[in-house]
Amino acid sequence: MEKSMGYRGALRRGWTTGSCAAAAAQAAAALLLTGRAPEAIRLQTPAGVVFTLPVEQSALRDGTAVCAVRKDAGDDPDVTNGIRIFAHVQKTMRGVTIEGGAGVGRVTKPGLSVPVGQAAINPGPRAQIEAAVRQAAGQAGYTGGFHIIIAAENGAEVAGQTYNRHLGVMGGISILGTSGVVEPMSEKALTDTIRLELDSVYAQGERTLLLCPGNYGADFAGDALGLDLERAVKCSNFVGEALDHAAFRGFERILLAGHAGKLVKIAAGVMNTHSAAADGRQEIFAAHAALCGAAQDTLEALMQAVSVDAMVEALDAAGLRGPVCARIGAEMEKRLARRLNGRAQIEFVMFTNRYGVLAQSRGAAALCSELRKMR
CATH class of the missing domain: 3.30.2110.10 (CbiD-like)
Structure with a gap:
């Protein structure tokens, strides 16, 4: 099973x-x-x-x-x-x-x-x-x-x-x-399937949606956030299309939970998070670190890092993890709100397995708490 x-x-x-x-x-x-x-x-x-x-x-x-x-x-x-x-x-x-x-x-x-x-x-x-x-x-x-x-x-x-x-x-x-x-990743077939799953969950009476890009997000939502995965829909890399269809279908509130390797791209307005479509993880961290006053060696370390965990390690060495992740989170919140344009409430939780939650929207904790009560 x-x-x-x-x-x-x-x-x-x-x-x-x-x-x-x-x-x-x-x-x-x-x-x-x-x-x-x-x-x-x-x-x-x-x-x-x-x-x-x-x-x-x-x-x-x-x-x-x-x-x-x-x-x-x-x-x-x-x-x-x-x-x-x-x-x-x-x-x-x-x-x-x-x-x-x-x-x-x-x-x-x-x-x-x-x-x-x-x-x-x-x-x-x-x-x-x-x-x-x-x-x-x-x-x-x-x-x-x-x-x-x-x-x-x-x-x-x-x-x-x-x-x-x-x-x-x-x-x-x-x-x-x-x-x-x-999991099958044929783009047309996959986006059609995501829409069908969103339709199915909506037809079951759900109006609050748990959306996860992949297995990491689903596992974190279940294990660390205590959420019910039976309520979740996996959207793969197609975050923007999933959000658009969820809003069109009529979901009132959406919680997006995902690994920072994908979700941090949202801070640059990237809504298809596949690396073949767009990356920019290093550039996003480096840009926000620069705005927080990071030194040249920290910026170089961020640009050379091969994973988000390595980037966080570089930020920790400079004492900048908190302010940089807060800036990135605020930008993600703006980008997601702009995409939905008032059609639904959108919250997010972004994490890595090593460091846990790196950023979350202002209403994410409250929505997580409500979802846990619905189990």
Whole structure:
């Protein structure tokens, strides 16, 4: 059963590179321990969605088992669609170690969720991989450990079509996926689906809307704000179109909760937050920091930062986080109010997982409190 929120449309979901790595590792561990590779792995993702992932190219040689799982991005136009993710698994005395092999990038700049020098395998996929091999060990009655190397077919070439180099991830792709599920991102189909979901929620009698760009926003709204995700609609990068349709449909109040990596772009009037459409996160932080009197070295650090967390770290070093985030929040409030033009009350909460709430509108706390009472 699915426990995370998703679209109520007919677009086909896929599985992330993190889910591929977990399934490949589980299959390789089973091959290593039993001498037989499964034809497919039934994998429950962190989002609660269950996929059956076919296993390819199984081999056992000199104490190393290798299996591959092919990325299927569903109806999402993902550049990694179709590539195979390989897991090379060996026995160890205890514990589980995970490294990156050919085609998996390595982090060279601070500010990402993986430390500098390590393979670009995010914490969520690492947890998925470890849980998967422990499941195989439990089924085989094995109590030792594993050493796992994750590799990606043509990863270095595919990475050239991503933003990895800009983020400081060199030599290959990143193994990603907080939820384990790829949500479909076909623009026309997705915006149509968002409208249908807004219509559905409105038809159920709701007049106060919880709007989240993605899984990070949904998780924060549920875990940190205590809000009911059954009431929420996910708008992906299409913040402006979702707000327009919500106001057209007749929602009276809207709470937008999202990660600063997307929402901070609203301070520059950007309402399609996909990085391919517009970025400007560094420029927004640097501009407001300059207006707060930041020194040249702080502005340089902001422009070189690869994530919002790294930008906040630079602001903390200068003692400017509070005033800069307050300025950005005030500008976001103006931009959102201008977009809705009185058609609905709009509040927002902007956060990062590391630092929590960075900015929120003046009425956000009160609206959150009301929404909690509606659970």
